[in-house]
Amino acid sequence: MHVPAQKNAVLRGPHPTQLASPIPGRVFFDRPAGAQRGLTLAALLWEVEAVHKATSNHEDFGAPPERAPSRLEHALPAGMRDFLPEEAERRRTLARSLTGALELHGYGLVVPPVFEFASVLERGLGTLPSADVLRFIEPESGEVAALRPDMTPQIARIIATRLQDRPPPFRLAYEGTVVRRRSGRARKHRQLPQVGVELVGVAGLPGDIEVLEAAKAALEAAGLREFVFDLGDAGVARPLIEALPPSLRADATAALMARDAARLDALAQGLSPMLSRLARTGGTRADLDEVIAAAEPGSSRDSLLRLAALHDAACARGFSRHISLDVAEVRGFAYYTGLIFRIYAPGPGEALGGGGRYDELMGRFGAPMPAVGFGLDLDALSVALESAGGASRAPVPRVLVVADATGARAAELRAAGIVAASHSDPATARAHARSWGYTHVVEGDALMVLATGARVAYSVEPLKKREGA
Amino acid sequence: MSDKPLVVAVPKGRILKPLSKLLGALGIEASALLADDRTLVRRAGGLEFLLLKPDDVPTYVEYGAADLGICGRDVLRERECDVLVPLDLRIGRCRTVVAAPVARTARSGVPRVATKYPRTAAAHFAAKGVQAEIIYVQGSVELAPLVGLAEMIVDLVETGETLVQNGLEIIEVVAEVSTVLVANRASYKLLAADVAPLIERLRAAIGP
Numbered sequence: 001m002h003v004p005a006q007k008n009a010v011l012r013g014p015h016p017t018q019l020a021s022p023i024p025g026r027v028f029f030d031r032p033a034g035a036q037r038g039l040t041l042a043a044l045l046w047e048v049e050a051v052h053k054a055t056s057n058h059e060d061f062g063a064p065p066e067r068a069p070s071r072l073e074h075a076l077p078a079g080m081r082d083f084l085p086e087e088a089e090r091r092r093t094l095a096r097s098l099t100g101a102l103e104l105h106g107y108g109l110v111v112p113p114v115f116e117f118a119s120v121l122e123r124g125l126g127t128l129p130s131a132d133v134l135r136f137i138e139p140e141s142g143e144v145a146a147l148r149p150d151m152t153p154q155i156a157r158i159i160a161t162r163l164q165d166r167p168p169p170f171r172l173a174y175e176g177t178v179v180r181r182r183s184g185r186a187r188k189h190r191q192l193p194q195v196g197v198e199l200v201g202v203a204g205l206p207g208d209i210e211v212l213e214a215a216k217a218a219l220e221a222a223g224l225r226e227f228v229f230d231l232g233d234a235g236v237a238r239p240l241i242e243a244l245p246p247s248l249r250a251d252a253t254a255a256l257m258a259r260d261a262a263r264l265d266a267l268a269q270g271l272s273p274m275l276s277r278l279a280r281t282g283g284t285r286a287d288l289d290e291v292i293a294a295a296e297p298g299s300s301r302d303s304l305l306r307l308a309a310l311h312d313a314a315c316a317r318g319f320s321r322h323i324s325l326d327v328a329e330v331r332g333f334a335y336y337t338g339l340i341f342r343i344y345a346p347g348p349g350e351a352l353g354g355g356g357r358y359d360e361l362m363g364r365f366g367a368p369m370p371a372v373g374f375g376l377d378l379d380a381l382s383v384a385l386e387s388a389g390g391a392s393r394a395p396v397p398r399v400l401v402v403a404d405a406t407g408a409r410a411a412e413l414r415a416a417g418i419v420a421a422s423h424s425d426p427a428t429a430r431a432h433a434r435s436w437g438y439t440h441v442v443e444g445d446a447l448m449v450l451a452t453g454a455r456v457a458y459s460v461e462p463l464k465k466r467e468g469a
Numbered sequence: 470m471s472d473k474p475l476v477v478a479v480p481k482g483r484i485l486k487p488l489s490k491l492l493g494a495l496g497i498e499a500s501a502l503l504a505d506d507r508t509l510v511r512r513a514g515g516l517e518f519l520l521l522k523p524d525d526v527p528t529y530v531e532y533g534a535a536d537l538g539i540c541g542r543d544v545l546r547e548r549e550c551d552v553l554v555p556l557d558l559r560i561g562r563c564r565t566v567v568a569a570p571v572a573r574t575a576r577s578g579v580p581r582v583a584t585k586y587p588r589t590a591a592a593h594f595a596a597k598g599v600q601a602e603i604i605y606v607q608g609s610v611e612l613a614p615l616v617g618l619a620e621m622i623v624d625l626v627e628t629g630e631t632l633v634q635n636g637l638e639i640i641e642v643v644a645e646v647s648t649v650l651v652a653n654r655a656s657y658k659l660l661a662a663d664v665a666p667l668i669e670r671l672r673a674a675i676g677p
Contacts, residue, residue: 262649266645282661324661326658342654344658345659346655348655351654
């Protein structure tokens, strides 16, 4: 039942006995046909009951109140959220500037579906705990499907199946929301808007550098100036962990992930002094040189040398202000085969994104090829941009046209590329314009600048000029 | 980026005394930490300290509301927060243990375990292949076996005096606990110029 918002007014209204019909001017109830013809008994009874319903305090009669649906009851599942117009607009602008920069680097946008068969997706899930995937039974096939928790496996599938007749390398970009049961953080976001790329078919340092440059260009296009690429290599710690007794490997990996040298010492008890050393190593090139000097010849040392070469190549390409090193990076090191990196900037207190090289991924989809890529977390990136002072661009003019009966004025503005909407009620126009972010109100032949209240004669030209500025 | 002081989350309570002593050894005048007032943000020695409930320290650090934090390994293990642990401060040493009444009768089936550390306790028993019913309580854990709420407890023990006084004894040690320095991942990288020297000074003060 729809309960009118003015129920209290009804409660304070005339006593039922004073009323021959429900509150005049308001139709609360559908009358039975008989009621319209005057005071038949049925109609009279109906009138009395209707008025009683509209005016009585249910508690007095012990009748269960029929509650109006409260606005707050329309909750979302935890971690899900809406974007309202201003925020959605900012988010779209951000995503466009990122994908625009990636397109300039030759990355073509692909749009994978929001869910796929779990068996396909899960072939390519490297770093994500299996428990984080939201699965359901797809009614059509009876198969288990999964909401995409990551787009990389989807891109791998697209390349291995849909694009198999095209020559490598593949440069593909994506933009979309992935869904996870929880993320690493206490706040447990489940809906993660991402932009990223995959570069498939370019091995080693040239591919690594290309992807790092694309990521840097995307961040700069979004307006971020202060950021750090923290570079590591999965091949540094992996051989050392694999040399430990199997019972210690999981704990040692977790300790290294937390850079917990004291715990590593306690766990491995001198089994691997190099692991503790990695956990204590700082992030500069000099720190890396010291570790290289201390490392035994072998694949771990080779990976350190590979990291040093990448660091130097990146610095030669303008990364020197934006780079640090982390020889102890082990996040998802069973998945990454070389470079692992994360991007940090002041503000969000967590990485804005990251990526790395996963040369074994494409093989899992039957098309073995080297692959490297990255993904940016738009939520974290938005926080970083905000804390860096935000992209305080001049507001785009948005015009509310009052009482524009023919719609000609709004049409003229739109034709000039200016946002224009009509508003029929002059009395509420300004308040409406303020709360919906309009910059100007057109009232008759006057153009009012909402911020200053200044009124000038209406013309399209000054609005156009501002848009160009 | 060094214009703002590093923010350090510290737990209110008895760890503040050895902590301010440790900072004193670095030449950081931190007696403000011990001042008997109700301010929750205190500046000392060029650092900004947030005085928090011990359980909240890793949360503040994980979100980046604090760059660094001081916290016990017991809290860290229980909260499963994604923070770095660059240094063990070697203060506040104690143990997480399983304890039961001295006078207990052997029982089969699913033991009931009262604890302030439900995740830690559940993981401990699961790793041993024991199915246990974990009962979360907020304090006075030692009481639980005395009144039949549980057969065992998992709790933090420093001297073991409380256990003895309540007729309990340690059955096994779950983990050694000490106080550690934790760091926000982003701060650790972005503020390395401030964070790394501080860690090195602390490491030197603690000794090998």
